[in-house]
Amino acid sequence: MALTSTQHDATILIVDDAPENLVLMSNLLKDLYHLKVANSGAKALALINSSTELPDLILLDIMMPGLSGYDVASALQGDERTxxxxxxxxxxxxxxxxxxxxxxxxAVDYITKPISPPITLARIDTHLKLKAAADFLRDKNDYLEQEVARRTREVTAIQDVTIHAMASLAETRDNETGNHIRRTQNYVKLLAEHLQEHPRFSHFLTDQNIQLLFKSAPLHDIGKVGIPDRILLKPGRYTPEEFEIMKSHTRLGRDAIQHAEDQLGVDVDFLRFAKEIAYGHQEKWDGSGYPEGLVGDAIPISARLMAVADVYDALVSRRVYKMPVTHEDAVAHINKGRGTHFDPDICDAFLACQARFQTIAAQYVDTDADLAKETEALQFIADEP
Known part of the structure; x- marks a missing residue:
């Protein structure tokens, strides 16, 4: 973007009720600028309002019948366009x-009559140059703002694609479905928004963090990609040895995300919550969970939110190896875990939002096609030597 010459390119509007003054100013400026003239304030405003091309500068007489120059200036200043x-x-x-x-x-300047042609020309030229510089900076700022917005959208899109690609990778090996991912991330967002003003959580549950939690939630089971199929897809109960292996998915998930972050060489906000959720969503409020056996507030808030979302969805979802429980039974189960499995306040938030949980579950319900994928996976395990 370069500044253009003010002469010949600029348009000046001359407003004066005296014909001799219009002729004088027109003769002075006609070889240097494009000119428009109006012999009253009302005609000047009508000319400007009907034009798609605005003048670059206005020379405005003050004492005119009808609308004075002050009236015209006030009207122009009150309109964002002018x-x-x-x-x-x-x-x-x-x-x-x-x-x-x-x-x-x-007004940017004030020239008294009778005018001095050299001074008048110099002042007009100065203010046109100042306007050109201001227009240049404004256009540059607009361009930069648009570029920042575009690149921010690109970064956000990259984050979303990265998360969904990683989550989809886990989904291909798990007996969960893509709808499980969508349901749980919406449950987490719902709980977070409900608790946003709660004194225990308001410092953490900012709008930005809630958005990051929503994005990060799909990675809660990313570590399952490291669990052998014979265990991951087993429809029955695990043996103690199998369960120990299954529990390692929390560490595997956290470490996989950490490895990706290490490769970037920087800490990434949206992955920080993903690591917390992947590693801590199996912790329990009373310390009986895994992998660390953390107690109470030592468990990250993100993981506590995910715990409620994940358990509810596991209960109400249909699988080829189990029937879903009713919404009412799932609510009773989670309420029973208040203060043992779940943070009491997050449990209370769930109870307050339970009807909306049920709506989300219905919106993203698993179809027969979704469940057919599980059947194929389980059949694969049955056919293994």
Missing amino acids: AAIPIIFLTAMASTDDETRGFELG
């Missing part, structure tokens, strides 16, 4: 009060 047009008053009114009022109305 507020940036520089106005130079041309008038025989030369008192300090007159000049002060003109500047208060947004």
Whole structure:
């Protein structure tokens, strides 16, 4: 972007009720600028309002019948479309009060009649250059703001694609479905929004963090990609040895995300919550969970939210190896775990939002096609030697 020459390219509007003044100013400026003229304030405003191309500068007489120059200036300054047009008053009114009022109305200069042609030309040229510089900076700022917005959208899209790609990778090996991912992330968001004003959580549950939690939730079971199929897809109960292996998915998930972060060489906010959720969503409020056996507030808030979302979805979802429990039974189960499995306040938030949980579950219900994938996976395990 480069500044253009002010001469010949600029358009100046001359507003004066005296024909001789219009002729004088037109003769002075016609070889240097594109000119428009109006012999009254009303005609000047009508000309501007009907034009798609605005003048670059206005030379405005003050004492005119009907609308005065002050009235015209006030109208132009009050309109966002015309507020940036520089106005130079041309008038025989030369008192300090007159000049002060003109500047208060947004004029950039004040030239008294009879005019001095060299001074008038110099002032016009100066203010056109200033306007060109201001327009350049405004256009540059607009461009930069648009570029920042575009790149922010790109970064956000990359984050979303990365998360969904990683989550889909886990989904291909798990007996859960893609709808499980969508349901649980919406459950987490619902709980977080409900608790946003709660004194225990308000410092953490900012709008930005809630958005990051929503994005990160799909990675809660990413570590299952490291669990052998014979265990991951087993429809019955695990042996103690199998369960120990299954429990390692929390560490595997956290470490996989950490490895990705290490490769980038920087800490990434949206992955921080993903690590917390992957590693801690099997912890229990009373310390009986895994992998660390953390107690109470030592468990990250993100993981506590995920724990409620994950258990509810596991209960109400249909699988090829189990039937779902009713919503009411799932609510009773989670309420029973208040203060043992679940953070009491998060449990209370769930109870308050339970009807909306049920709505989300219905919106993203698993279809027969979704469950057919599980059947194929389980058959694969049955056919293994």
